[in-house]
Amino acid sequence: FFQMAMAPGTLALRALVAAASVLLTLGADPSEPSALIERGHELRRGGHLPEAILAYNQAVSQAPEHAPAHMALGNVLFAVGETQRAARSYAVAAALEPKDDQPHTNLCNAFRVLGELDGAVEACNAALSLNPQRQITYVNLGNALSARGEDAAAVRAYTTAISLDPTDHLAYTNLGSALLAAKRLVPAMRAYERAIELQPAFAVAHTNLGNARKAAGDLAGAVESYLRAVDLNPRDAIALNNLGTAVAATGRPSEAHEWYERALIAQPGYEPAMRNIAKSTASAGYAAGAHNETRLLRLRAGAAEAAGAGAESASAKLQLAFELLRELETAGADSPLWSGRALDMPGVLGERTDAAEGRAGVTIGAFAWGGVWAQALFRAFAARPVRAALHEAQRTGKGAVVLGSSIGFEAFFIALTFGVQTTGVELLPGLVDLSRRCRAALAIPNTAFVESDALEWPVPSNTALVYVDDTAWDSETVQAVAEKLAYELPRGALVMHNVLGPYEAMPDKYAEGMAVPVRTSWDPSHHIFVHRRI
Numbered sequence: 001f002f003q004m005a006m007a008p009g010t011l012a013l014r015a016l017v018a019a020a021s022v023l024l025t026l027g028a029d030p031s032e033p034s035a036l037i038e039r040g041h042e043l044r045r046g047g048h049l050p051e052a053i054l055a056y057n058q059a060v061s062q063a064p065e066h067a068p069a070h071m072a073l074g075n076v077l078f079a080v081g082e083t084q085r086a087a088r089s090y091a092v093a094a095a096l097e098p099k100d101d102q103p104h105t106n107l108c109n110a111f112r113v114l115g116e117l118d119g120a121v122e123a124c125n126a127a128l129s130l131n132p133q134r135q136i137t138y139v140n141l142g143n144a145l146s147a148r149g150e151d152a153a154a155v156r157a158y159t160t161a162i163s164l165d166p167t168d169h170l171a172y173t174n175l176g177s178a179l180l181a182a183k184r185l186v187p188a189m190r191a192y193e194r195a196i197e198l199q200p201a202f203a204v205a206h207t208n209l210g211n212a213r214k215a216a217g218d219l220a221g222a223v224e225s226y227l228r229a230v231d232l233n234p235r236d237a238i239a240l241n242n243l244g245t246a247v248a249a250t251g252r253p254s255e256a257h258e259w260y261e262r263a264l265i266a267q268p269g270y271e272p273a274m275r276n277i278a279k280s281t282a283s284a285g286y287a288a289g290a291h292n293e294t295r296l297l298r299l300r301a302g303a304a305e306a307a308g309a310g311a312e313s314a315s316a317k318l319q320l321a322f323e324l325l326r327e328l329e330t331a332g333a334d335s336p337l338w339s340g341r342a343l344d345m346p347g348v349l350g351e352r353t354d355a356a357e358g359r360a361g362v363t364i365g366a367f368a369w370g371g372v373w374a375q376a377l378f379r380a381f382a383a384r385p386v387r388a389a390l391h392e393a394q395r396t397g398k399g400a401v402v403l404g405s406s407i408g409f410e411a412f413f414i415a416l417t418f419g420v421q422t423t424g425v426e427l428l429p430g431l432v433d434l435s436r437r438c439r440a441a442l443a444i445p446n447t448a449f450v451e452s453d454a455l456e457w458p459v460p461s462n463t464a465l466v467y468v469d470d471t472a473w474d475s476e477t478v479q480a481v482a483e484k485l486a487y488e489l490p491r492g493a494l495v496m497h498n499v500l501g502p503y504e505a506m507p508d509k510y511a512e513g514m515a516v517p518v519r520t521s522w523d524p525s526h527h528i529f530v531h532r533r534i
Contacts, residue, residue: 033063037072044076052076067096071103078106083113094126101130105137112144120144135164139171146178154178169199173208180212188212203232207239214246217349219342222246237267244276248369251342252333257282278522279370281329286371289521290326293374297322314416317442321412322374324438328407329371337407340430341367348427367428368472376518377413380496380528383516386465389494390418393464399423403454403481404469408435408447414467415446424449425457455480459488468497478502486510489533496530503531510534 040055056073063069074089087110094103104127111120124141127134142157158175162168176191192209195202210225226243229236244259257280263273277283297319304315328337345367381387393400398420402410405424415422426432426449435449450457455477459466466485470478482502485495486509495503495510503510513531520526 033059033066033069036062037069040072040076044079049076049080053080065096067093067100067103070096071106074103074106074110078110078113083110086110087114094123099130101127101134101137104130105134105140108137108140108144112140112147115147117144117148121148133164135161135168135171138164139168139174142171142174142178146174146181151178151182155182167198169195169202169205172198173202173205176205176208176212180208180215183215185212185216189216201232203229203236203239206232207236207242210239210242210246214242214249215349217346219246219250219346223250235266237263237270237273240266241270241273241276244273245368248276248280249342249345249367251338253280253338253369254282254332256280275522279368281369281371282332286521287330289371289373290330293326294319294323297374314419317444318374318412318416320442321416321438321444322409324441325407325409325434328434329369336430337434340434341428344428344430370471371521372409372469373519373521374413376520376526376528377410379518380516380530381413381417383514383530385514385532386494386496386530389464390414390420394419397421398462398464399460400465400467401425401459401463402467402469403457404473405431405435405449406469407431408438408449410467410469411435411447411449412438412444414465416444419446420464421446421448423447423460425452425454427451427453455484459485461490463489463493465494465496468495471498473499475499475501482506482510486533491533493533494530495533496528498526498528500527500529503529508534 036055036059040052040059043049043052043055053073053076056069056076059066059069060073070089070093074086074093077083077086077089087107090103090107090110094100094107097103104123108120108123108127111117111123121141121144124137124144127137128141131137138157138161142154142161145151145154145157155175155178158171158178161171162175165171172191172195176188176195179185179188179191189209189212192205192212195205196209199205206225206229210222210229213219213225214222223243223246226239226246229239230243233239240259240263244256244263247259248256257277260273260276260280263270264277267273278285280286297315301313301316301319304313328335331337333339381390390400392398400414400418400420400422402414402422402424405411405426408424411422411424414420424432424435424447426435429451432449432451435447438444439447439449454468466489468481468485470481473481478497478499479502482495482497483506486506489495497503503513510531511534513529515527515529518526518528
């Protein structure tokens with residue numbers, strides 16, 4: 001949605017003292033609230049917001065039943081970020097003028113900013129019952145409904161707003177965002193394009209169009225939109241960060257890293273950019289993590305060889321596999337990992353987008369990168385129920401599955417550490433090919449890799465454990481996989497996953513689980529969760 005710039009929320013004492021001194025020189029008659037209101041308007045137009053607040057407060061004090069004074073005070077309080085106080089002023093104005101829709105409209109917007117979404121929707125509906133022709137009320141209603149997750153209702157509200165004012169680029173932009181949230185990509189892109197036609201210099205519409213294009217697999221178009229947004233607003237951290245994700249998806253991780261860094265310069269502490277830098281295979285932190293991992297695996301391989309396991313031991317193969325895969329990750333744009341991923345991504349996304357409405361079946365976010373270090377896997381798989389399940393699987397000939405296996409880290413880990421037949425399921429064909437090539441080059445046993453959608457591939461009935469690499473998946477996919485496994489997995493099988501929520505919400509299908517703290521490239525306090533199918 002569009003961004004609203006707000007000043008700091010609390011007025012300093014010095015500002016109030018200065019405001020009082022300014023008002024003393026204005027000569028406003030305190031017995032005339034209308035004069036004070038008009039003076040407040042003049043001060044606000046001149047950018048003297050603290051002084052305007054003092055003028056409106058004096059008007060309210062002189063005439064507490066004068067609704068326009070409360071409205072004016074609410075508006076300027078909202079402008080400086082004093083949203084709670086603004087809401088109180090709007091509520092008083094609404095009570096004083098019950099037939100005026102404007103206080104309810106403004107109250108709706110204030111409630112939305114405060115997160116009081118039910119109150120926001122109620123206030124907007126009250127305003128519309130008084131005046132069904134005010135266009136901004138439908139926009140505010142759409143914003144509140146979108147924030148409440150009611151995308152279809154929000155689309156209807158924005159559509160009505162546009163019918164009342166077809167030139168409102170903000171309404172088109174917000175309509176696009178509601179459509180995008182509903183994964184209706186083609187209508188979302190049309191809405192953003194119309195917003196840009198109406199206001200070509202509106203950077204937010206270009207950023208959001210980039211988001212929709214990226215979700216549809218049009219990576220070149222997404223990069224073009226983000227670049228235009230950055231050109232219009234070079235300090236837009238959202239556009240800079242999203243540009244980085246699109247560039248990374250086109251196989252240029254080093255260039256993507258530079259955009260993430262620019263996002264942090266524009267907005268220090270911007271969390272999405274910080275997470276992307278932590279995940280970035282071009283970062284110093286990632287290189288250090290990979291180095292530590294290699295050192296650990298070499299020590300384990302050396303210890304196994306010293307104990308008589310030989311250079312072809314499972315520990316030695318695991319070390320070589322991880323080194324090879326990390327080399328593919330960090331080799332940059334020339335790596336077959338990144339070039340193949342860039343080649344596959346548009347087609348995979350496009351195939352899962354409905355042709356008519358562009359309804360996305362899977363988005364680029366599902367393919368976000370990041371390092372789960374071998375140390376983290378050792379810790380997670382050392383958990384007593386996991387270790388016991390895999391030892392039993394090795395004894396009885398049962399198998400393990402990795403959903404979202406990427407280039408094979410977890411699958412190789414399970415197969416080489418526990419000797420269990422492990423199948424990796426991955427959507428991108430290039431990643432499956434790299435996994436198979438690594439398996440062949442190192443003669444790694446007990447592994448197979450399948451190119452398929454995790455939601456479509458049937459889990460074998462003899463599966464003892466499923467590792468779900470769902471860290472970057474959208475909530476709908478995470479939920480769908482949890483439900484699928486509840487139906488397909490035999491009782492007693494374990495599920496390991498990274499996202500809290502769906503499994504815990506099905507106590508009749510999954511026993512109460514455990515959380516294993518692990519360290520990842522993007523989160524030193526990440527947890528892997530373990531549940532048993534019951």
